[in-house]
Amino acid sequence: MDLDVLSTPGHLISLAARGFTRLSEARLKPLGFGVGHLPVLVALRDGQASTQRDLARFAKIEQPPMAQMLARMERDGLIERRPDPADGRSSRITLTAQAEKQLPDAITALLKxxxxxxxxxxxxEVAQLVDMLTRLIANLDRVAGADTSAKPSINDVG
Structure with missing residues (x-):
């Protein structure tokens, strides 16, 4: 089957993701949030993470971009950092009262x-789409993990 590259699932999902991002950013901006903030806000609200390392792992992003995002979120009054009593080199991150107050409105806007x-x-159909996308993401994680763990050997050259 010879598909047009613009009709492949990867391309169409990319277009859909960009569309969702534009829509979500427009609805979240008046509330002081960005789309990238949501995994952090939800993880902190639900107690699933409280350190930069845990948040990066939860959000599936690298440490440097997470550090930059947390710095912006702290500047914007969404999070607070406090020294970790168990590890003086680490900080515990919590939501501010402002973020806790506005998060339900942000979630409502996204769900709408x-x-x-x-x-x-x-x-x-929605349940099936969610199931398929969840499986697709798991496959992408697996394939990307295999690709990053595969080191080129001398036999791969030329």
Missing amino acids: GNGEVLQGFSDD
């Missing part, structure tokens, strides 16, 4: 946007 763009999809 999801509902609007999924108009015309049945509940079963």
Whole structure:
């Protein structure tokens, strides 16, 4: 089967992701949040992470971009850092009262946007789409992990 490259799942998912990002950013900006903040905010709210390392792992991003995002979030009054009593070299990160107050509105705005763009999809179709995307992400993580762990050998040259 010879697919047009612009009709491949990868390209279409990329277009959909960019569309979701634009929509979400427009709805979150008035609340003082960005799309990239959401995994951090939710992890902190739910107690799933409280250190930069844990947050980077949870959000599936590298440490340097996480450090930059946390610095901006601290500057914008969304998070606070306190010394970790168990490890003086580390900080515990918590949500500010401002972020806790605005997070429910942000989640509501995102869920509303999801509902609007999924108009015309049945509940079963939405569940199937979520299942397929979850499996796709797991496959991408597995393949990307295999690619980064594969080191070139002398036999790979030329």
